[in-house]
Amino acid sequence: MVESLRGGVIGAGVFGGYHARQYARLDGVVLSAVLDPHPERAAQVALPLGGRAFNDLGAFLDAVDVVTIASPAVHHAPQALAAIGAGKAVYVEKPLAVTLADAAAIRQAAEGRGLIVACGHQERVVSRAMGLLDIPEQPIRLEALRHGPPSDRSRDVSSVLDLMIHDIDLALALSDAQPTAVTANTAATGIIDTARAEVRFDDGYIASFDVSRQASERRRTMKVVYPSGEVEIDFVARTFRNTTPFALDPAFAETPAGRDPLGASVEAFLDAVRGAAPRPVVTAEEAIAALDVALQVETAAGRA
Structure with missing residues (x-):
């Protein structure tokens, strides 16, 4: 009988709690450890799920497999590099890092x-469940909007690396073309909370992005225009309108992946670690591509 993998989570905030619960519920893995600089927070997440709380990285890494x-x-890059150096596979919440040099170092260390x-x-998981990533045409235009009310979460990075990078990743996943030009603007005087950007690709595809962390309500929409029609998605309502001839699944929100995208993503990561799948949902290479464009947006907005 194959022993369960020992899962460890660095960070005992909201998303750390989500990930800890995935390790506690999925087959073939147990939550072994949670690391946080505040031991009481690590304990609050770990202990109810059968794990242990740590505030020492070395001891934490000794207690886990993934x-x-x-x-x-x-903190993503130094923690990922430490975990890889200890021989552990890593799942990094976006962004992979905050500089391209650090992201490349993570990829290189893991490959080594x-x-x-x-x-x-x-x-990516939601779009795959819908069937969007299987449309055989190349898109002509993409328009993405991602707005939310103010929050204390992710204040260490701009809304570009916090929010827009999700839609940048989708824009890249939907096309084989390469980005060639980025323009952007923001009204921010400090950290970017609102931003608009346009990315042009070498085949004429244009992707535009509008993000805000200062909105009155949560809105997440995307319109993708193809030669044969268009798809409009409301990610909050989990609905879409499709005028292309290509079938999409109207019940995608009720599929296992649609109901729990994080669970599907973590499960795919574990399958890749075990050799049961060729790759995770989003690879380091793909994460670096999205980060590259996001950082170009920040530069174009004058916040480099």
Whole structure:
């Protein structure tokens, strides 16, 4: 009988709790440990799920086989590199890192050790369940809007790395074309909470993005225009309108992946670690591509 993998989570915030519960409920893995600089927070997450609380990284890494990194984004790279150096596969919540050099170092270190790196772009799971990623045409235009009310979460990075990067990842996943030009603007005087950007691709495809962390309500929509029609998605209502000839699943929200995208993403990561799947939902290479465009948006907005 194959022993269960020992899962560990770095970060005992909201997303750390989500990941800890996935390790506690999925087959073939147990929640072994939660690491946080505040031991009482780590204990609050770990103990009810049968895990142990840690505030020492080395001891934590000795207690786990796979690691989820759900700490603030500025800590992703050093923690991921430490885990990989200890021989652990890693699932890193987006963004993979906050610089391209750090993201490339994560990929290189993992490749050198033959370890899996996954990144948490959950909209990939939803889009796959819908069938959007299987449309055989190349898109002509994409318009994405992602607004939410003010929050204390992810204040260490801009709304570009917090919110827009999800839609950038989808824009890249939907097309084989390569981005060639980025323009952006923001009204922010400090950290970017609202931003608009346009990315042009080498085949004429244009993707536009509108994000805000200062909105009065939560809105997440996307319109994708193809030569044969268009798809309009409301990610909050979990509905879509499709005028293309390609079938999409109207019941995608009721599929296992649609009901629990995070669970599907973590499960795919574990399958890749075990060799039961060729790759996680989002690879390090794909996460780096999305980060590259996101950082170009910040530069274009004058916040480099």
